[in-house]
Amino acid sequence: MAAPSESKSLISVDRQALLTELGKERLIEMLEQMLLIRNFEIRAEEAYRHGKVGGFLHVYSGQEAIAVGAAAALGPNDWWVGTYRCHAYALLLGATPQEVMAELFGRATGNALGRGGSMHLYTDRLLGGFGIVGGHLPIACGAAFSAKYRGSDEITICFLGDGAVAQGAFHEALNLAALWNLPVLFVIENNQWGMGTAVERAIAAEPMAERQAYSYGINGYSCDGMDLLTTYGAFKQLRAEVVETSRPVIVEMVVQRFRGHSVSDPGLYRTKEELQEIMQRDPLVLLSQELQQQKWLDSDQYKAMNRKARQIALDSMEYADNQPWPDVATLEEGVFAP
Ligand SMILES: Cc1ncc(C[n+]2csc(CCOP(=O)(O)OP(=O)(O)O)c2C)c(N)n1
Ligand SMILES: [Mg+2]
Secondary structure, three states, X not given: OOOOOOOOOEOOOOHHHHHHHHHHHHHHHHHHHHHHHHHHHHHHHHHHHOOOOOOOOOOOOOOHHHHHHXXXXXXXXXXXXXXXXXXXXXXXXXXXXXXXXXXXXOOOOOOOOOOOXXXXXXXXXXXXXXXXXXXXXXHHHHHHHHHHHOOOOOOEEEEEEHHHHHOHHHHHHHHHHHHOOOOEEEEEEEOOEEOOEEHHHOOOOOOHHHHHHHHOOOEEEXXXXXXXXXXXXXXXXXXHHHHHHOOOEEEEEEOOOOOOOOOOOOOOOOOHHHHHHHHHHOHHHHHHHHHHHOOOOOHHHHHHHHHHHHHHHHHHHHHHHOOOOOOHHHOOOOOOOO
16 A cells, blocks of 8 residues: 555546436536525524524535535445434435424424534434544444444444544554455545644644544545535446445545534634635535536526425424423433433
């Protein structure tokens, strides 16, 4: 294995082949998913400001092409493990906007019965959003070990932030996954910031996936995380590599977050101009432009799709507001050590 170079070389995909493979309908569906995530989170932030949401709230705005691309490329039985920035994963894996909003509102009919809030969402295949930076990587190794032990070809996809690369658990998990040949795809969503700390002030070696992978004898890649065709194509290739080699793989998705770290972050560490500049590559706009070039979409249709997603998000707020609070008598249910 040759030592990695110090510059990133991004995964490239055959756009024309992917456009043909996915076709109009599927790509429109994927744009719909991105619009739903964006609109859901705009309303979640609004609800937070109105005091309706307890705990923390971290939105995914700017990063949508990553989760949507992964959801389209992965198998229905693959396992997902994510961070607290997890609304998109849950919505893509079948949690309804109503149950996710009800969870944010702390209601009994919420996705985690009102006990988890925004950071802890689940579906059959989503083992959770986790709040401890890096703490979920060993859990992904456990899921992958289980799949391997059962002889299935399910893989585990584990999303982490750039901040997690500096954590001990990241290195322990990579070592174990490499040592035991675990089928895990580690996805660093490098949104350039860990709270208000710029990535170059926190992570010593660049490009981070390639360099860390080299230490553990596995393959590492970098990829543009803003462009849906690219993320989809990359995730397909990477999943196939994990299945064929039965080895862990790590990829850095280079992305930008458009909002603060959480709702309570005023984002004073970057200028309005910087933000405007990075928003030029809004993943929703990039995909809608691509579809318009193909003549598969026009701007009126895009506006109508956005209105529809907005209405779903508004309806989920109304639903959540009318849901019952958890009964205090059930407080100790589901607790290991009451
Ligand atoms: C072990 C641990 N240390 C500190 C924190 C506080 N904390 C929450 S999010 C965060 C930044 C993480 O940044 P990154 O991994 O890049 O993810 P992002 O929020 O950018 O998606 C920190 C330090 C935590 N949750 N867990
Ligand atoms: Mg980050």
